[in-house]
Amino acid sequence: xxxxxKMEFLSQYADFWRHLSDEEKTFVCxxxxxxxxxxxxxxxxxxxQCIGVLFVKSGCLRVYIMSEEGKEVTLYRVSPGEVCILxxxxxxxxxxxxxxxxxxxxxxxxxxxxxAFSKLIEKNIYxxxxxxxxxxxxxxxxxxxMQQILFFSFDKRLAIFLYEELIKNGPIIRYSHMEIAxxxxxxxxxxxxxxxxxxxxxxxxxxxxxxxIIDKKKLMARL
Amino acid sequence: xxxxxKMEFLSQYADFWRHLSDEEKTFVCxxxxxxxxxxxxxxxxxxxQCIGVLFVKSGCLRVYIMSEEGKEVTLYRVSPGEVCILxxxxxxxxxxxxxxxxxxxxxxxxxxxxxAFSKLIEKNIYxxxxxxxxxxxxxxxxxxxMQQILFFSFDKRLAIFLYEELIKNGPIIRYSHMEIAxxxxxxxxxxxxxxxxxxxxxxxxxxxxxxxIIDKKKLMARL
DNA sequence: TGTAATCAGGTGATTAAATCACTGTAAGAA
DNA sequence: TTCTTACAGTGATTTAATCACCTGATTACA
Numbered sequence: 001x002x003x004x005x006k007m008e009f010l011s012q013y014a015d016f017w018r019h020l021s022d023e024e025k026t027f028v029c030x031x032x033x034x035x036x037x038x039x040x041x042x043x044x045x046x047x048x049q050c051i052g053v054l055f056v057k058s059g060c061l062r063v064y065i066m067s068e069e070g071k072e073v074t075l076y077r078v079s080p081g082e083v084c085i086l087x088x089x090x091x092x093x094x095x096x097x098x099x100x101x102x103x104x105x106x107x108x109x110x111x112x113x114x115x116a117f118s119k120l121i122e123k124n125i126y127x128x129x130x131x132x133x134x135x136x137x138x139x140x141x142x143x144x145x146m147q148q149i150l151f152f153s154f155d156k157r158l159a160i161f162l163y164e165e166l167i168k169n170g171p172i173i174r175y176s177h178m179e180i181a182x183x184x185x186x187x188x189x190x191x192x193x194x195x196x197x198x199x200x201x202x203x204x205x206x207x208x209x210x211x212x213i214i215d216k217k218k219l220m221a222r223l
Numbered sequence: 224x225x226x227x228x229k230m231e232f233l234s235q236y237a238d239f240w241r242h243l244s245d246e247e248k249t250f251v252c253x254x255x256x257x258x259x260x261x262x263x264x265x266x267x268x269x270x271x272q273c274i275g276v277l278f279v280k281s282g283c284l285r286v287y288i289m290s291e292e293g294k295e296v297t298l299y300r301v302s303p304g305e306v307c308i309l310x311x312x313x314x315x316x317x318x319x320x321x322x323x324x325x326x327x328x329x330x331x332x333x334x335x336x337x338x339a340f341s342k343l344i345e346k347n348i349y350x351x352x353x354x355x356x357x358x359x360x361x362x363x364x365x366x367x368x369m370q371q372i373l374f375f376s377f378d379k380r381l382a383i384f385l386y387e388e389l390i391k392n393g394p395i396i397r398y399s400h401m402e403i404a405x406x407x408x409x410x411x412x413x414x415x416x417x418x419x420x421x422x423x424x425x426x427x428x429x430x431x432x433x434x435x436i437i438d439k440k441k442l443m444a445r446l
Numbered sequence: 447t448g449t450a451a452t453c454a455g456g457t458g459a460t461t462a463a464a465t466c467a468c469t470g471t472a473a474g475a476a
Numbered sequence: 477t478t479c480t481t482a483c484a485g486t487g488a489t490t491t492a493a494t495c496a497c498c499t500g501a502t503t504a505c506a
Contacts, residue, residue, distance in 0.1 A: 065366070067374035094359035097366040125348050132355030136317035139362035143288070143320040146369055150408060151290035154463065176483060185373060187464055192484060208472070208483065377492065399454060410493055415455060431454065431501070 001034045001110070009110060013055045013083060019126035031116030037061075037103035044087040046098035052114040053131075054084035059107025063138075064100050064182065073149070073185035075099065076141035084109070085134035091118035092131065149185050157184050158194050159222035162204065162213060171213040224257045224333070232333060236278045236306060242349035254339030260284075260326035267310040269321035275337040276354075277307035282330025286361075287323050287405065296372070296408035298322065299364035307332070308357035314341035315354065372408050380407050381417050382445035385427065385436060394436040 001009075006029045011017040020028065034057075037043055043061065044050055054061070061078040063086055078084045078101075085092070086099040091114045120127040148157055161184060165173045175183075177191040184191070195211065198204045203219050205212040213219055224232075229252045234240040243251065257280075260266055266284065267273055277284070284301040286309055301307045301324075308315070309322040314337045343350040371380055384407060388396045398406075400414040407414070418434065421427045426442050428435040436442055 065370060065373075067370070069374075071374065073369075073373055092359075094356060094363060096363040097370065125352060129348060129352040129355055132352060132359050133317060135359040135362055136315075136355050139358055139365070140317060140319040142362070142365065142369070146296075146365070147288060147290070147320065150288075150296055150372070151292075151294065178483075188484080189465080189486080190463060193463095193486085196485080206484095401454075411455080412457085412494080413492060416457085416492095419456085429455095 003029045006032055006110070009057075010055065013081070013110075014130060016124065016126040016130040019124065020120075024120065024124065027116065028112060028120070032110055032112045035109055035111050037107045037109070039103060039105055041103045042100065043084075043103060044089075044099070044101040046100070050090035050114050051087055051111055052117050053088045053112045054078070054101075054109040055112070056080050056082055056084060057108045057110060059103060059105040059109075061107060061109075062102050062104045062183075064102070065097070066100055072100075072182040073145075074183045075145055076138060077104065083134050085131065085138065088114050088117050088131075090114060091121070092135070094132070094135065145185075154184070154186060154190060155194055155197075156222060157186075158191065158198070159219055162198075162211070163219055163223060166213050166216065166219070171216075173211040173213070174209060175211070176209050226252045229255055229333070232280075233278065236304070236333075237353060239347065239349040239353040242347065243343075247343065247347065250339065251335060251343070255333055255335045258332055258334050260330045260332070262326060262328055264326045265323065266307075266326060267312075267322070267324040269323070273313035273337050274310055274334055275340050276311045276335045277301070277324075277332040278335070279303050279305055279307060280331045280333060282326060282328040282332075284330060284332075285325050285327045285406075287325070288320070289323055295323075295405040296368075297406045298368055299361060300327065306357050308354065308361065311337050311340055311354075313337060314344070315358070317355070317358065368408075377407070377409060377413060378417055378420075379445060380409075381414065381421070382442055385421075385434070386442055386446060389436050389439065389442070394439075396434040396436070397432060398434075399432055 007025060010028065010032070017025075037059070042048070043054070056078050058080050060080075061084055062074055063076055063078060063084065064072050064074045066072050084101060086095065087101050089095040089099060117127075117131075121131055122128075148160070152160070158180070161180065162173065165175075177195065178188045181188045181191045195204060195206050199206050201218060203213070203215050203222070205214050230248060233251065233255070240248070260282070265271070266277070279301050281303050283303075284307055285297055286299055286301065286307070287295050287297045289295050307324060309318065310324050312318040312322060340350075340354075344354055345351075371383070375383070381403070384403065385396065388398075400418065401411045404411045404414045418427065418429050422429050424441060426436070426438050426445070428437050
């Protein structure tokens, strides 16, 4: 990616861009690169040294937490046009928990490395505010997830998940039961059983790594 | 509270203070007042019009979410020296969920009203950043709570709660089982039963509205 | 001061969901 | 082809939440 292209791109994503000096803009460009990730690839974890801020161009990232036993709960997803801030958590003093980030699909992102980002935060209040604003947005996302898990019964949550997928990508959903379980903070067997129940109800048709929604109305009745 | 006293107080709490113009400082002082709350009093809720930012002087506030059925889960507490930002959530566009704030003890806070705070956010990037930074700090608090609820078994969470209270306020804990249940995102009966179990183990002594920790070692063994 | 109302807590039964242990089966790799 | 691995199905068990109902203590107030 060329410098002018980078500048064009970043000015779209980052509201701090117009508050950078020319020198800072050059510094940013020198410290960004385009990176590709393959499905299932881990991008950020507790132990791996952290890479920085990701401006997602294409694909989809999944941000999640993990228990000591390896149980995962998805916090939110990062879509094209959005920013992954927790992949820079090592340089963010307010973030005291360990988050993980995986690519869920083939994904491309423009990465501003952690060191450069922390330097900019120190120097420029607009960058610091951008960083904190991104956290605040994800705070609200996590609260949505938390309320789903704590307040909604499992059948309802699964129905909501299926409905959202239906809206986003049409009636055929290509996730394994395991992936859905991680997304909903549940267990694979629980997902399998509930899907089978939904199948008996005539809501979905289940086959290996594929769920087809065959009755949208019945699904919506469960929301 | 006098103006000079207010200015002295706020300069301690708010890192944006030194970035305010004299005019803005006066504006802040004109829009703050000292408010007292009694135990159990609701300070902020989804429907009540929101009051603004609370700089807590004394006592303790509890921030929580509530389900449609009225089930509560405590997110975190706000102690003296800390700031309650969610009580200004109506003027914070990044906050999209409904939080509730109650006083847990007799509490006193310096309140900067929501209107003035939003005006300052618009005008002064340092105030905006302060607002977002406070959210980021609470984001981490909530993540801690979320991990506790999702990853730890109930007996362990209760043990952690008792241990924290022991460290903070000594071996006698004056919460009802209901209050503990709300704090832990569980049900009263569940708390009662587990406390009785802990009592049989010789960890605590339970009586009305009072739990005494009689064996710290045994308690710590459950953490 | 007596009585009703409210609050704190106890208990058994039921249900929901997570966990465990194990089986079968389809898809890829060697 | 056969071996391996990922995906899914299922019964049994355990944990925790929920429901229904009860007892006893405290408070309000007439």
